[in-house]
Amino acid sequence: MSDSPVVRTLGLGKRYGASWALRDCTLEIAPGSVTALVGSNGAGKTTLLHLIIGLGRPSAGSVEVLGRSPRDEAENVLRDVGFVAQDHPLYRSLSIAETLDMGRRLNPRWDDAYAHERIGRLGMDPGHRVGRLSGGQQAQIALTLALSKRPQLLVLDEPVASLDPLARREFLGGVLEAVAESGVTVILSSHIVSELERVCDHLITLTDGHTQLEGPIAELLARHRLLIGPRADAASVARVHDVIRESHTERQTTLLVRANGHVYDTCWQQHDVDLEELVLAYMGHNPGASFAAPRPEAVAR
Amino acid sequence: MTWVAWRLQRTETLVALLVLALVAVLLVPTGISMADAYRHDGIGSCLSPNPGFACANRIGAFQAQYQTLNFITNWFTLLPGVLGVLLAAPFILDLEHGTYRLAWTQSITRRRWLFVKLGLAVVAVIATNELLSLLIGWWRTPLTHIDGRLDSGTYDTTGIVAIGYGLFALGLALALGALWRRSAVSLTVGFVGYFAVRIIDEYWLRGKLVSPLHAVWHGAQAPGYLASASILSQTVTVNGRVVESNSSSGGVLGAHSQLAAPGSGQHAVFHVTYQPASFFWTLQIRETLLFTAVGAALLLFAAWWTHRRAA
DSSP, X not given: OOOSOSEEEEEEEEEETTEEEEEXXXXXXXXXXXXXXXXXXXXXXHHHHHHHHTSSOOSEEEEEETTBOTTTTHHHHHHTEEEEOTTOOOOTTSBHHHHHHHHHHHOTTOOHHHHHHHHHHTTOOTTSBGGGSOXXXXXXXXXXXXXXXXXXXXXXXXXXXXXXXXXXXXXXXXXXXXXXXXOOEEEEEESOOTTHHHHOSEEEEEETTEEEEEEEHHHHHHHEEEEEXXXXXXXXXXXXXXXXXXXEOSSEEEEEEEOSSOOOOTTSEEEEOOHHHHHHIIIIIOTTOOEEOOOHHHHHO | OHHHHHHHHHHHHHHHHHHHHHHHHHHHHHHHHHHHHHHHTTHHHHOSSSOOHHHHHXXXXXXXXXXXXXXXXXXXXXXXXXXXXXXXXXXXHHHHHTTHHHHHTSSSOHHHHHHHHHHHHHHXXXXXXXXXXXXXXXXXXXXXXXXXXXXXXHHHHSTTHHHHHHHHHHHHHHHHHHHHOOHHHHHHHHHHHHHHHHHHIIIIIHHHHSOOEEEEEESSOOOGGGGGSEEEEEEEEETTEEEEEEOSOBSOOGGGGGGGOTTSOOOEEEEEEEEXXXXXXXXXXXXXXXXXXXXXXXXXXXXXXXXXXXX
């Protein structure tokens, strides 16, 4: 597998009528990465994923998947991309076996043995009607359909939003397994951050159609610090570091900063930031802030 | 793709076939008995421009016997609309349930998906409607000998025109479904729209499809060929004054024959605008082409709209 990006967007935008659902989105998805696309409802996640999968046509900018335009070369791109749409739509009147049969007939590189083996492993009876299955089971069928294409890129739109915690765990477990097995590149969107850390190694946050944070999660976490100290003005810190969020109580000030080098000021206690805190800080309190971690691989080339 | 599209349209197709089966259950036994009665009563040999009194009685009795059934089968002209909107359902359900996103992200293009899915619906509409027309046409054969084929109950349900009606209903429901993505309301409004257009067709459009002929005669006896013709309008003048005018379709002005009864001393003139029985196929072909063209335009709109707008 080459190390050129699996997905590359440049100034990508999508307009519905007068309003932009996605605007000026430039990003790259590295091969083998598992990227969480995080944003509140209506932030443009589904729009971005639909542009990547070729369901929508960009109003501005461009998108390339595996070096091709997903809309203009749909047949070539779709073969290599597995997609599970929001609410994992399936034909409810079909049985599991018929659903897999559909996958076999509509995909030239379909791996039928894998599909049936995966259904068996999940303990499902191929004769059962899809409409009678639980939400978690339906999500697993949808994932099986997408994975049996043997895709190079797996795109999941809010795959766990409608699932209970156990089904959520099992679904994400299935994604991890597929990543370990085949090294497939994954983008999954979510409006909840918890549990993503276990699965994802990259993060993109979207707010109001703009990307805010972008990069490897470990790097993003390493660049940010939580500073707690006696109540004070943030100005002295802000001279050196970028203050993303500040909150004050009567005695205490808490700052979430993007550190540019060490924080030497000893009156601050320094803490690591967790992913949820970081995402919320960018999304909720400072919609204008944005940060893309530098790309070491880009420098290397 | 064809198998998939067929599998997803199977239920609707089976329902359509069930409708046909129900119609057959009604028509096959009664059709056989009607054909038997027709032969047995020697109706065929009675059919001359001027049947005798006994013959006219026999024909009248035969028609009276099958009047109720005849009336019921006139309503079968609604069935092309039912079949058309029914077979539009799989496409609209795909949009309503979001499953088109599943179909469009397999390794086929949406153009292919649209082509196969809509193509299969078109084939099913044509096949079921023509089967229905053949069945009703066979059933009506004895009645056709008496009334001719332009009688609206016969004309609408036999020949090929039902194919046009069905395709129009299909296209209308598809277009509404593409816009609204709600199957129940699209199918309902589609059917109501079909019904409205068919009424306009019946009472206005059909008379314009082929230039009608005119006939003028004096005296009580209408020309025999008018018995099997479709009367568009008729006027009776007595001594140059219009005494009766009727622009809706209906039978020949037999009721007014007393106006021209010998010895009444009045000079009655009958003017009739009509389409003769020989226009049957010309009318059928033109009407079928017209409805098919409108249906196809609506279907293409549905495909284009879905291709362009859906994501």
